[in-house]
Amino acid sequence: MHKFLDIENWNRKEHFEFFSQCDEPFFGIVAEIDCTNAYQLCKNNSIPFSLYYHYQATIVVNQTDEFRYRISDGEIIVFDKIHVTTTISRIDNTFSFSFIPYTSSLNEFIDLAKMEMERIKKTSGLGLSENTGRLDVIHFSAVPWIRFTGVTHPRNFKYTDSVPKISFGKYFHRDGRMIMPISINVHHGLMDGFHVGQFLQLFESLMDNKNI
16 A cells, blocks of 8 residues: 655655755665664574564554655655565575565564575575566665675666665674674655654664663
8 A cells, every 4th residue: 555745735846856966866875773772682682683683674664754754756655564675695696686574573574584595595596577667666785794884776777776775794893892894875855864864763663672
């Protein structure tokens, strides 16, 4: 389900029109998240940490209005639910795009993700499909080998893209805490740094929970 945003009465109308004219309307921010409690919670409950932070980020995406905005034919669609397409690695060090339907249940998300991981193990190539190309998805990727401080993404400027791209990096210890870098690239016509800040604040608060 979705609705159309009333651009004419939107307080960011001029921002949208201005940044939509840019050859590259995306901007990116890299931040660090304290994930100490989340990592310990996963360890204590035998929960895959990577799936846990994917799940929590999905919850935040669906609770943050601007991350559910998408551009289609010059209009802004507001989706009720945003699903997940994330990169999943294979044993031969290639990866495939995936599709995981939105669910508010952690256990169900883990089950769906594991099913997708098993399916992808038996395939080759990028795994592009109608689902991975949908507008009502969030583009996730994990780079668990690199403690990155910056991330860029391949872009085809002939194709109008408005899907946010969130990458998770290698977590590390600092002053007794577990820290994880996260990169967020978004369309500036749809949101500003303020909204990315809201996302990061809520994401870190969920990752700070000591209970499931």
